[in-house]
Amino acid sequence: MAYLELQGLRKSFGDVVALGGVDLSLARGEFLTLLGPSGCGKTTALRIVAGFETPDEGRVVLEGQDITHVAPSRRDMGMVFQAYSLFPNMTAEQNVEFGLRIRRAPLEGRSKRVTELFDLIGLSDARKRYPHQLSGGMQQRVALARALAIEPRVLLLDEPLSALDARVRVQLREEIRRIQTNLGITTLYVTHDQEEAMAVSDRVVVMSRGHVEQIGSPAEIYGAPDTPFVAEFVGTINWFEAEVLDGGQGEVDYRGTRLRVDAVRGRSQGQRVIVVVRPEVLELERWNGEHRPAGAIAGLVISRSFLGAVTRFKVSVEDRAALIADVASVRAGAFPIGAQVVARFAPDTARVLNLPP
Amino acid sequence: MTRSRLGSWLLILFGALYFFVPLLGTFEFSLRYLRGVYSLEAYRIVLTDPRFGATITYSTVLALATIVMGVVLVVPTAYWIRLRLPGLRPVVEFITLLPLVIPAIVLVFGYLRIYNSTSVLPLTGSERATDLLLMFSYVTLALPYMYRAVDTGLRAINVHTLTEAAQSLGAGWPTTLLRVILPNVRAAVLSGAFLTFAIVIGEFTMASLLDRPAFGPYLQLIGANRAYEPSALAIISFAITWACMGLLQVFARGAPGQVAGTR
Numbered sequence: 025m026a027y028l029e030l031q032g033l034r035k036s037f038g039d040v041v042a043l044g045g046v047d048l049s050l051a052r053g054e055f056l057t058l059l060g061p062s063g064c065g066k067t068t069a070l071r072i073v074a075g076f077e078t079p080d081e082g083r084v085v086l087e088g089q090d091i092t093h094v095a096p097s098r099r100d101m102g103m104v105f106q107a108y109s110l111f112p113n114m115t116a117e118q119n120v121e122f123g124l125r126i127r128r129a130p131l132e133g134r135s136k137r138v139t140e141l142f143d144l145i146g147l148s149d150a151r152k153r154y155p156h157q158l159s160g161g162m163q164q165r166v167a168l169a170r171a172l173a174i175e176p177r178v179l180l181l182d183e184p185l186s187a188l189d190a191r192v193r194v195q196l197r198e199e200i201r202r203i204q205t206n207l208g209i210t211t212l213y214v215t216h217d218q219e220e221a222m223a224v225s226d227r228v229v230v231m232s233r234g235h236v237e238q239i240g241s242p243a244e245i246y247g248a249p250d251t252p253f254v255a256e257f258v259g260t261i262n263w264f265e266a267e268v269l270d271g272g273q274g275e276v277d278y279r280g281t282r283l284r285v286d287a288v289r290g291r292s293q294g295q296r297v298i299v300v301v302r303p304e305v306l307e308l309e310r311w312n313g314e315h316r317p318a319g320a321i322a323g324l325v326i327s328r329s330f331l332g333a334v335t336r337f338k339v340s341v342e343d344r345a346a347l348i349a350d351v352a353s354v355r356a357g358a359f360p361i362g363a364q365v366v367a368r369f370a371p372d373t374a375r376v377l378n379l380p381p
Numbered sequence: 382m383t384r385s386r387l388g389s390w391l392l393i394l395f396g397a398l399y400f401f402v403p404l405l406g407t408f409e410f411s412l413r414y415l416r417g418v419y420s421l422e423a424y425r426i427v428l429t430d431p432r433f434g435a436t437i438t439y440s441t442v443l444a445l446a447t448i449v450m451g452v453v454l455v456v457p458t459a460y461w462i463r464l465r466l467p468g469l470r471p472v473v474e475f476i477t478l479l480p481l482v483i484p485a486i487v488l489v490f491g492y493l494r495i496y497n498s499t500s501v502l503p504l505t506g507s508e509r510a511t512d513l514l515l516m517f518s519y520v521t522l523a524l525p526y527m528y529r530a531v532d533t534g535l536r537a538i539n540v541h542t543l544t545e546a547a548q549s550l551g552a553g554w555p556t557t558l559l560r561v562i563l564p565n566v567r568a569a570v571l572s573g574a575f576l577t578f579a580i581v582i583g584e585f586t587m588a589s590l591l592d593r594p595a596f597g598p599y600l601q602l603i604g605a606n607r608a609y610e611p612s613a614l615a616i617i618s619f620a621i622t623w624a625c626m627g628l629l630q631v632f633a634r635g636a637p638g639q640v641a642g643t644r
Contacts, residue, residue, distance in 0.1 A: 076545055096548040103549040109542045123550035167546075174550060185615040 033082035044234035060231035102171030123174035284371035306349035320366035407622035423613035424603035440596035527573035534569020
C-alpha cells in the first residue's frame with residue numbers, strides 16, 4: 025500500500041487551472057521530486073499535501089487516512105520553504121526547538137534532539153546565532169533541522185535551494201539526500217531544476233500545465249522520455265522530424281538522409297515520428313564535403329561553448345535546423361567554427377516519440 | 382568635508398534649532414517666576430499641585446490602556462488583511478484615516494449622542510464607563526498611526542512564509558500570532574505605541590467634553606489662568622512623555638539579534 029497518495033487532485037485559481045487531475049503515490053521512505061517549469065502546478069500540489077491549499081476535487085491520503093481537510097498544524101509534516109523562513113526573533117536553536125515546544129516535549133528530550141539535529145546539519149557552532157547572522161545556506165540547513173525536529177511523517181521541500189548560489193546548492197542538495205537516506209524519511213521535493221531533481225531523487229514526476237507528463241527514475245526520465253515535453257525539459261535534446269522508411273530494419277528518412285534508429289522497429293512505413301537524440305551521443309567528424317558517409321547528417325559548426333569536461337557545439341543543418349553535440353573538450357580543437365562536419369549516432373541511442381496531434 | 386556632508390550637517394543643525402530653541406525659550410521663561418533671579422518656583426508650585434499628579438496619572442493609565450487595546454485590535458486585523466484579505470487593504474486604510482479627517486469634536490458629539498445615559502449602551506452614565514468610552518475614542522484617534530506603523534512592520538517580514546512555517550510545525554493561530562508575528566513587528570508596534578502615548582497625554586477635546594480629569598484639560602486650565610506655571614508644566618510634560626516612552630522601550634525591548642526581517 026502506498027504511504028502517501030494524491031488522488032485525482034484538481035485545483036483552479038479563478039480561470040487558471042493549476043492542477044488538472046493529478047494522481048501520485050509515494051512509498052514509505054521514498055524521495056520523490058515534482059519537476060516542472062513555473063506554473064506547472066508542482067508547488068500547488070505540494071501545498072495541498074501540506075494543507076495550505078484545499079483541492080477543488082480529489083483527496084490526499086496518508087497511511088490510508090484521508091487528510092485532505094486536516095489543518096496544516098495537525099498533519100505532522102515538516103516543510104522547508106523557498107523563501108528564508110526562520111523566525112527572525114529566535115536563535116537557530118530556538119527555531120529548531122519551536123515545533124518541540126509546541127508539542128510540549130520534555131525539556132531533556134528536547135535538548136537532546138536539538139543537539140542531534142545540529143550535529144546532523146553540521147552547524148553546532150551556530151546554535152546561538154540569529155537568522156540574520158547566518159548565510160543563506162546555513163539558514164536553509166537550520167530550516168531543514170527545524171522541519172526534521174518534529175519527526176514529520178512526510179518531509180516537504182519547496183524549492184529550498186533556489187535562492188542559493190550554485191556551489192552551495194550542489195553541496196546542500198547532497199546533504200539533503202544524505203540526511204533523507206539516513207533518516208529514511210518520506211520526502212516530497214519540488215524544483216524546476218532538472219539537474220537537482222536527477223541528483224537527489226528516487227523517482228521524478230515531470231509536470232506540465234497541471235498534468236503529470238511522466239513518472240520514473242531519473243535514468244528513465246532522462247534516457248527514455250515519454251513525451252516531447254519531457255524530452256525537451258529534461259536535459260538538452262536534439263529532435264528530428266523524420267519519416268519511417270523501413271519499420272523492420274529500423275530506418276528513417278531525415279531530410280534525404282537515411283538514418284538507423286532501432287526504436288522505430290515495428291512502426292509502419294511512411295509514419296512521421298520524432299527522433300530524439302541527446303547531445304552526448306552525437307559524434308562529430310570533420311568532413312571534406314565529398315562522399316558523405318552513410319547514416320550521417322552533414323552540417324557546419326556555427327558556435328562552440330566550453331563547459332568544462334565537454335565542449336558544446338551547435339551545428340547548422342541546411343541553414344535551418346541546428347544540432348547540438350557535446351564533444352570531450354580534449355577533442356574539441358578539431359572543430360573550429362565554420363568547419364564542415366558530419367554528425368552520427370548509434371542506432372540504439374535514439375528515442376522515438378509520436379508527433380503531437 | 383564634502384559639500385553634501387556640510388549640507389546635511391546644516392540641515393541637522395537647522396532642525397535641532399527649530400526644535401530646541403522654543404523649548405529653551407519656554408524653559409528659560411519658566412525659571413523667571415521670582416523677579417530678578419532664576420528659580421524653580423514655578424516647578425515647585427506645579428509639582429505640589431495635587432491636580433497635576435492626579436491628571437498625569439489618569440492620562441498615563443489611559444494611554445497604556447489605549448496602547449494595549451490598540452495593539453489587540455490592530456495587530457490581528459492588519460495581519461489577517463495582509464495574509465488573507467489583501468483586497469480589503471484600501472478599504473481598511475481609508476477607514477483608519479477617517480479620524481484624521483473628522484475633527485475630534487465631531488467624534489465626541491457623536492459619542493455623546495450614541496452613548497448618552499438614555500441610550501441602549503449608556504457609556505456616559507458612570508465615571509468608569511465614561512473612562513472606557515474615552516479609552517475607545519483614543520484608540521480611534523490613534524488608529525491611523527498605529528495601523529500604519531503595524532502594517533509597515535508586517536510589510537518588512539514575510540508574513541505568509543512565517544505563518545506557514547509556524548503552522549507546519551504545529552502552531553495554531555494564537556501561537557503563530559503571539560510567538561511568531563507579534564515579536565517580529567515589535568519595533569513597529571512600539572513606534573505606534575509612542576505616537577499613541579503622545580496623542581493621549583496631550584489630548585484635550587474629548588477628555589474635556591466627556592468631563593474626565595485628564596492631563597490635557599488640566600494643561601489648558603493652567604495655561605488660561607497662570608503666567609509661568611504653564612511653561613513649567615510644558616517642560617514637565619515633555620520630560621514625563623519622554624520618560625514614559627523610554628520606559629516603554631526598555632520594557633518592550635526584544636532579543637539582541639532581533640530584526641524585522643530576514644536576508
